[in-house]
Amino acid sequence: MGTEKKADFSDVTATVSSTEQSAPKADFSDVTGTVGSTEQRVGEQQYTVQKGDSLSRIAKNLLGDANAWKQIFEANSDVLDDPDKIFPGQVLKIPPPQR
Template sequence: MSSDNKANFSGVTGTVTSTEQIVPKADFSGVTGTVTSTEEIVGEQQYTVQKGDSLSRIAKNLLGDANAWKRIFEANRDVLDNPDKIFPGQVLKVPPREG
């Protein structure tokens, strides 16, 4: 086979166009943020758990009712998964006395 039969692509050119839009990057340099809360904490106190404490003992001593342990547990759901598992040094929120 002779080299004269090869296709000659030396004069071929190509162009690629796109319909994609070029969007400038967003400028967030002047953005600020604040967080405000409508939560009002009145009379709430904190208690540091001591060795031998239980939620019912804390409730009896601070709220005057051992059955108020459930209120302490609910106020601390962010740090407590089990009301029977508290440990010395843990800081708990204690809701205000009722009535």
């Protein structure tokens, strides 16, 4: 064992340009999406109209003020044309109480 020469690697060099493997890139060209609204409605709730309800009765029960019927009517202007014409089963947006 005593006179054996060990391998000499002192003049060996190496270069690595990248270890990344070539993988196909994701193609999102046919992806679509829609957003109805970005508005956040904090505190808004929904209420289903019951037989005998009126906007002022709903406002009194849910908002503590019968005169708040106007806010309910305005919040539902997309589905209500007349504040006196609501019907059982209709789902209304109830805005948060105004302070």
